[in-house]
Amino acid sequence: MELIPATEFSLEELAEAYNETRIDYIIPMPMTVERLRDYISVYDVELSCSCAAVRGDEILGIGMLGVRQGRGWITRLGVLPSGRRQGVGSHLMAFLLDAARQRGLPVVWLEVIEGNNPAHELFNGLNFRETRELIVARRPPNFRALAPGELAARPRVRNVRTLDHEATLRLLENRRDEPNWLNQNESLQKVADLSSLVIETVDGGQGWVTFKTSLLRLTRIVVDVLAGDPAAVTTAALQTLHEFFPTQDAIAENIPAKAAIWPGFQDAGYFDAFRRIEMVRPMPPLERDEQDFG
Numbered sequence: 001m002e003l004i005p006a007t008e009f010s011l012e013e014l015a016e017a018y019n020e021t022r023i024d025y026i027i028p029m030p031m032t033v034e035r036l037r038d039y040i041s042v043y044d045v046e047l048s049c050s051c052a053a054v055r056g057d058e059i060l061g062i063g064m065l066g067v068r069q070g071r072g073w074i075t076r077l078g079v080l081p082s083g084r085r086q087g088v089g090s091h092l093m094a095f096l097l098d099a100a101r102q103r104g105l106p107v108v109w110l111e112v113i114e115g116n117n118p119a120h121e122l123f124n125g126l127n128f129r130e131t132r133e134l135i136v137a138r139r140p141p142n143f144r145a146l147a148p149g150e151l152a153a154r155p156r157v158r159n160v161r162t163l164d165h166e167a168t169l170r171l172l173e174n175r176r177d178e179p180n181w182l183n184q185n186e187s188l189q190k191v192a193d194l195s196s197l198v199i200e201t202v203d204g205g206q207g208w209v210t211f212k213t214s215l216l217r218l219t220r221i222v223v224d225v226l227a228g229d230p231a232a233v234t235t236a237a238l239q240t241l242h243e244f245f246p247t248q249d250a251i252a253e254n255i256p257a258k259a260a261i262w263p264g265f266q267d268a269g270y271f272d273a274f275r276r277i278e279m280v281r282p283m284p285p286l287e288r289d290e291q292d293f294g
């Protein structure tokens with residue numbers, strides 16, 4: 001088996017290999033070339049720091065490394081079902097960690113879906129430690145009219161402003177949450193056509209929600225509450241959003257399970273679809289003679 005940098009492969013080959021390694025994955029996430037191209041751009045994946053494990057003509061597994069200021073992120077790791085438990089995953093991880101070290105990145109992050117025991121064990125064995133649980137939440141479109149009691153119980157919004165892409169990016173500069181890699185500003189800055197709603201409630205609550213719309217779905221949902229009860233203002237912001245877009249399904253990725261805004265998502269009709277465990281590993285600094293001066 002040989003480890004070959006991902007730059008040696010086409011996006012078609014990498015997308016196909018990814019799909020083959022995830023054929024039996026707990027959450028189906030099929031990849032197309034367009035999606036992979038987008039993924040690489042939005043999440044700062046560096047193909048020169050990413051690799052494929054190859055035997056003969058066959059790609060046995062792949063792994064990718066995202067690189068941002070002062071941190072790395074391991075993603076898309078997978079081994080063909082027939083190639084598992086033979087050390088391929090460990091070799092891919094060693095390549096990615098070494099690439100991070102060569103880049104001088106002091107920490108490497110990753111996430112593992114709750115219940116994915118093989119991957120969790122692999123990362124535990126490599127000294128990754130758990131930081132927090134992240135919720136991937138969904139909300140189906142709600143065509144049902146609200147009952148009078150529900151209407152009365154809703155926090156009243158007295159002011160709503162809609163912001164375009166540029167204004168949304170400015171809003172995000174002052175966010176106070178601790179976003180996971182997927183939702184960090186470096187990701188959102190590369191997403192086209194972001195929007196946001198900024199709301200005030202009658203009892204002095206203030207908050208905002210960012211989003212991206214498509215015909216069927218709202219994505220890139222990030223909420224911040226500036227004043228008032230975090231859950232109540234979150235609910236008010238999300239209800240306002242879903243009044244604007246009543247027919248779209250919504251997905252909010254990687255909400256910290258302990259965040260005070262999560263109950264507000266639930267009150268707005270979101271449910272916990274699955275959870276990810278975020279993990280981090282400090283990287284020992286390079287010895288002087290290991291440094292890559294090229």
Ligand SMILES: CC(C)(COP(=O)(O)OP(=O)(O)OC[C@H]1O[C@@H](n2cnc3c(N)ncnc32)[C@H](O)[C@@H]1OP(=O)(O)O)[C@@H](O)C(=O)NCCC(=O)NCCS
Pocket residue numbers: 021022025076077078079080083084085086087088089090091111112113116117118119121122123125
């Ligand atoms: C997770 C995955 C990449 C591991 O690849 P692999 O090539 O089988 O891993 P290795 O053979 O190098 O195993 C390394 C360690 O991982 C752990 N591990 C791997 N498979 C395991 C299993 N089925 N049960 C428990 N631990 C397991 C063990 O600690 C193992 O060390 P050991 O063999 O000394 O006990 C592989 O199972 C896979 O591709 N799964 C589907 C995709 C996926 O989950 N990707 C990760 C997303 S976060």
